[in-house]
Amino acid sequence: MRNDTVAIQSTDPTAYHTGCRDSLGKLYHHHQPWLQQLLSQRLGCSESAADLAQDAFVRLLKTPRHLDSFDGARAYLSRMAKGLCVDHWRRQDIERAWxxxxxxSAEAHLPSAEHQQIVIETLCEIDRMLARLPEKVASAFLASQLHGKPYWQIAEELGVSERMVKKYMAQAMLQCALIEAGFEASL
Known part of the structure; x- marks a missing residue:
């Protein structure tokens, strides 16, 4: 049987398998207004809440999940909403800094709107990468790449050997290479 035509094969009428169109439709029907309200309360903006609620269901389309009950679906969507809010706020911080x-900067050197969006997306990717790294690895990477500090100085500041700083930088550079190669989703 194909995924898009399979009905829920559970005795629980509130069970959802988001790989099935019928189930995802039921999930959306039962939970989208609640999720949008939850997001609106957290964000204080109904327009952003509507966008993020849609993003949540798009994620479920891309990565199907088996949600065994109404409460299980709410719990999962609530966790997803929390993560979406955190991502939203981080992106706002990055956009504000940009x-x-x-x-x-001088107005003559302002990049186009398209280029600005590319820069913001790149900064968001780097932010996600740094958030995945251990604290000392991220600190070493930022000290080296952002502040131009030599490894010996980073080692002193972090209380580690210069050799360890080199290992930290290798970890961070591997993550950068994976992002560049398009493998971020697999991390």
Whole structure:
């Protein structure tokens, strides 16, 4: 049987398998208004809440899940909403910092709107990568790449050997290479 035509094969009428169109439709019908309200309360913006609620269901389309009950679906969607909010706020912080950097630069050197969006997306990818790294690895990477500090100075600041800083940098550079190669989703 094909995924898009399979009905739920469970005795629980509130069980959902998001790989099935019927189930995802039921999940959306039962939970989308609640999820949008939850997001609206957290964000204080109904438009952003509507966008993020849609993003949640798009994620479920891309990565099907078996949700065994109404409460299980709510719990999963609630966790997803929390993550979506965190991503939203981080992106807003990045966009704010980018806008401040642009405001400080000469108007003659302002990039196009398209280029600005590419920069923001790239900064968001780097932010996600740094969030996945252990704290000392991320600190070493930022000290080296952002502040231009030599490894010996980073080692002193982090209380580790210069050899360890080299290992940290190798870890961070591997993550950068994976992002560049398009393997971020597999991390």
């Amino acid at each position: 806008q401040q950097a642009l405001a400080a």
